[in-house]
């Protein structure tokens with residue numbers, strides 16, 4: 001039996017098994033088995049070429065990258081060409097784009113790399129078409145645009161999400177607040193800091209048994225933790241990436257239909273071809289990228305608002321700011337004066353290297 005067939009068999013069995021107290025251990029085992037089989041599928045050693053592949057890896061430029069994922073002919077290349085001004089072939093037939101096509105769009109002064117990708121189809125993560133290489137590129141992006149055709153958005157959305165999830169990508173989700181500490185002896189200790197609604201002890205035990213973990217401390221700190229969350233933490237190779245559902249071709253539907261589409265969370269309806277609602281798309285994209293603009297103020301002069309230094313949220317200390325300008329500056333720093341939302345007072349605050357900057361702060365560096 002191939003890995004794909006084994007996966008199918010387990011999925012079928014899970015559908016047939018109703019969850020209750022008597023079956024939860026068995027279901028826990030099945031879920032862990034499934035995760036192990038999926039790992040085999042995406043592991044290049046086990047299946048021959050899960051990586052970028054020839055022509056798929058492109059030089060990374062800009063402060064962050066956005067990958068376009070979707071079925072063929074939903075309008076990915078039309079959007080990419082219009083956003084960046086870089087040509088990517090557009091045509092009515094499926095699989096027009098055959099490899100990664102990079103371009104750049106500047107948003108609020110930050111150069112963002114856009115990666116137009118070939119269309120994928122159901123079964124992509126299992127090795128159909130170029131799906132694996134496409135998803136492998138998406139795995140390395142800071143944001144994913146899931147581009148959907150408004151005429152069939154929901155079915156396509158579910159399939160694409162399934163493909164990305166099968167490849168270890170978690171969309172619009174935080175890493176589970178679960179810790180797993182392996183020990184040499186002492187058996188299994190499960191503790192939860194909150195009551196659990198989606199995970200019981202039998203499931204935890206079954207999953208640990210399947211992974212042959214007989215000595216470990218498990219601490220679960222969120223009420224909605226699922227068996228899948230625990231497996232994700234044990235497997236450890238998951239990536240958590242924000243995503244926007246770009247509902248394209250709204251020029252082809254009515255206003256009433258458009259109102260319904262707005263109910264899909266994290267979605268932005270647009271028409272790439274007719275350039276409709278692209279401003280909202282750029283706003284949501286900026287928000288999801290979670291970048292921090294810092295304006296430099298030379299001593300005695302006005303801040304330079306035209307060329308912000310762009311930092312990532314979580315890496316936006318004064319030290320990160322200095323390093324982004326020149327690697328010697330942090331060593332020479334006496335203090336920095338900061339204005340903006342991270343500063344305590346409106347007249348500015350004197351801070352050191354460890355101070356965390358926020359979006360649109362103004363910084364003046366004083367050297368020793």
Ligand SMILES: Nc1nc2c(ncn2[C@@H]2O[C@H](COP(=O)(O)OP(=O)(O)OP(=O)(O)O)[C@@H](O)[C@H]2O)c(=O)[nH]1
Nearest residue numbers: 072073074075076077078091095096097119272273
């Ligand atoms: N009505 C309408 N048609 C669009 C829109 N955007 C793209 N199209 C059309 O959809 C078709 C496919 O567009 P592409 O940009 O090639 O789609 P793609 O997703 O890059 O396709 P592949 O590279 O084959 O995966 C073309 O005929 C486009 O003109 C839109 O906003 N509205």
Ligand SMILES: [K+]
Nearest residue numbers: 073091093096
């Ligand atoms: K096409």
Ligand SMILES: [Mg+2]
Nearest residue numbers: 076077096097
């Ligand atoms: Mg294309």
